[in-house]
Amino acid sequence: MSIAAFCRMILLIFLLKSISYSRLFVYAYVAPISINGKQFVNSINNEPFYLKGVDYQPGGSSEVNEDRDPLSDPLACARDIVLFQDLGINTIRIYSINPDLNHDKCMSMLAIAGIYVILDVNSPLQNQHLNRYEPWTTYNSVYLEHIFRIIEQFSHYNNTLGFFAGNEVINDKISAQLSPPYVKSVIGDMKTYIKRHSPRVIPVGYSAADDLNYRVPLSSYLECAEDRSTSLSVDFYGVNSYQWCGRQTMETSGYNQLVDAYKNYTKPVFFSEFGCNKVLPRRFDEVRALFSEEMFTTFSGGLVYEFSQESNNYGLVSISSDGTAQLLGDFDSLKKHYSTTILPDSKQVSIAISKDHKIQVDKNETPLCRAKYDNLNINGKVAKGLGSSLIKSGVDVEKGKFIQLSDSDLDCTLKIVDKQGNPWQGQSKIKKVNDLRPYYGKTKDEEENIGKEKSRKKNNGNSISPSIWSSAVLLLANFVYQSFLI
Ligand SMILES: *[C@@H]1O[C@H](CO)[C@@H](O)[C@H](O)[C@H]1NC(C)=O
Numbered sequence: 001m002s003i004a005a006f007c008r009m010i011l012l013i014f015l016l017k018s019i020s021y022s023r024l025f026v027y028a029y030v031a032p033i034s035i036n037g038k039q040f041v042n043s044i045n046n047e048p049f050y051l052k053g054v055d056y057q058p059g060g061s062s063e064v065n066e067d068r069d070p071l072s073d074p075l076a077c078a079r080d081i082v083l084f085q086d087l088g089i090n091t092i093r094i095y096s097i098n099p100d101l102n103h104d105k106c107m108s109m110l111a112i113a114g115i116y117v118i119l120d121v122n123s124p125l126q127n128q129h130l131n132r133y134e135p136w137t138t139y140n141s142v143y144l145e146h147i148f149r150i151i152e153q154f155s156h157y158n159n160t161l162g163f164f165a166g167n168e169v170i171n172d173k174i175s176a177q178l179s180p181p182y183v184k185s186v187i188g189d190m191k192t193y194i195k196r197h198s199p200r201v202i203p204v205g206y207s208a209a210d211d212l213n214y215r216v217p218l219s220s221y222l223e224c225a226e227d228r229s230t231s232l233s234v235d236f237y238g239v240n241s242y243q244w245c246g247r248q249t250m251e252t253s254g255y256n257q258l259v260d261a262y263k264n265y266t267k268p269v270f271f272s273e274f275g276c277n278k279v280l281p282r283r284f285d286e287v288r289a290l291f292s293e294e295m296f297t298t299f300s301g302g303l304v305y306e307f308s309q310e311s312n313n314y315g316l317v318s319i320s321s322d323g324t325a326q327l328l329g330d331f332d333s334l335k336k337h338y339s340t341t342i343l344p345d346s347k348q349v350s351i352a353i354s355k356d357h358k359i360q361v362d363k364n365e366t367p368l369c370r371a372k373y374d375n376l377n378i379n380g381k382v383a384k385g386l387g388s389s390l391i392k393s394g395v396d397v398e399k400g401k402f403i404q405l406s407d408s409d410l411d412c413t414l415k416i417v418d419k420q421g422n423p424w425q426g427q428s429k430i431k432k433v434n435d436l437r438p439y440y441g442k443t444k445d446e447e448e449n450i451g452k453e454k455s456r457k458k459n460n461g462n463s464i465s466p467s468i469w470s471s472a473v474l475l476l477a478n479f480v481y482q483s484f485l486i
């Protein structure tokens with residue numbers, strides 16, 4: 001045998017071992033995330049989905065305007081997605097978006113890179129958020145139209161993971177007296193709009209300041225069902241937590257109590273912001289805690305605040321006005337944890353849940369609303385029906401769609417430099433994880449049937465499944481191709 005032939009053979013054996021037909025074709029597809037009980041799940045294979053991500057608002061919250069927002073500049077997206085992949089994340093949160101801009105290219109790039117987006121529907125601009133002290137002045141049809149337009153546009157992307165109806169709207173004594181029923185109304189309006197107009201059910205949640213006065217009451221109030229209807233209940237709950245600073249443990253940080261507070265929660269809970277910066281440089285040891293058995297039964301992961309360096313000093317990366325991104329020390333420190341974190345699968349989760357006696361697994365039903373919640377006033381009267389004509393007719397906005405990207409669209413053309421200012425040695429283009437062709441594979445039910453079919457055939461003797469034939473054809477094609485190369 002010639003050396004070339006020998007190499008080909010080794011290559012073939014290697015390919016045979018590494019190529020899994022189903023991975024290559026069936027799952028190279030952007031699976032929408034849905035919710036099953038306390039968990040986010042991949043809607044195709046039903047495996048749990050854990051958020052491992054960062055908050056992304058380059059330029060700060062003021063950087064949304066008529067001309068730009070975090071997903072309007074494909075070159076900036078390419079640069080940052082390359083860094084997201086290097087960090088090892090699967091989700092970003094974006095705080096403000098302008099639905100008059102086109103986001104197809106950035107969303108397609110994120111989808112190809114295997115990254116989901118969770119989106120706040122509010123912005124600091126006028127008519128685009130609730131005023132927490134006078135919510136009645138801002139809860140109106142102009143505001144509702146804004147949030148419906150964002151929903152309408154982003155519902156069409158499979159990598160839209162969910163929408164936040166609000167971020168820390170209730171954060172002090174006065175807002176806790178005035179705002180709670182308004183937040184619930186907004187959640188209800190969003191869910192109704194999605195039900196009527198979106199191609200799939202996209203979950204709606206709330207992102208809360210972790211204040212002990214409201215931790216339990218607010219999460220319970222937003223979760224509860226009114227008159228047995230869950231139409232105003234959050235689908236998931238985000239907690240902004242900054243209590244693990246420097247070297248800590250579950251106990252010294254108070255994470256153990258935080259976890260206990262949400263053990264019985266019937267919806268997914270995760271950190272919508274974390275990463276205390278009181279002790280610098282940040283170590284991010286809390287990542288290990290977050291994905292440990294003690295926490296992953298209750299928390300579905302989290303998002304580090306935040307990707308870009310702004311005046312509040314939480315950045316992983318500093319972005320200058322010419323578009324150069326410089327990695328900061330915290331980038332490496334977070335990468336060390338994220339890139340080595342293995343997310344739990346369904347088997348690990350069910351074993352861990354069965355061992356945890358504090359979890360009430362069968363309490364899956366949404367609790368009914370009580371008359372009173374500590375430290376909150378839930379009796380304010382909210383005007384009803386302000387969104388009904390918009391919900392009926394739908395709102396006018398360009399609907400998002402995935403677009404075909406050329407190979408050069410995946411190149412990072414803006415400069416990335418390391419801590420010392422030298423050119424960064426990492427990848428220079430986005431790694432393709434997903435394909436944006438429509439999915440023609442099998443749904444989970446179909447797969448189960450195929451599974452049954454297979455085992456039936458196995459028992460009956462020998463029958464080669466179509467996927468093995470396809471793999472064989474693939475290998476043969478590859479063999480011919482390689483023969484030409486060598
Ligand atoms: C969870 O439910 C159990 C049983 O109903 C109860 O004993 C426990 O106190 C609850 N935990 C919280 C944090 O509400």
Ligand SMILES: *[C@@H]1O[C@H](CO)[C@@H](O)[C@H](O)[C@H]1NC(C)=O
Nearest residue numbers: 029030032158436437438439
């Ligand atoms: C998006 O998800 C839907 C429903 O699961 C699927 O039919 C469609 O093919 C997906 N699109 C892409 C581009 O993955």
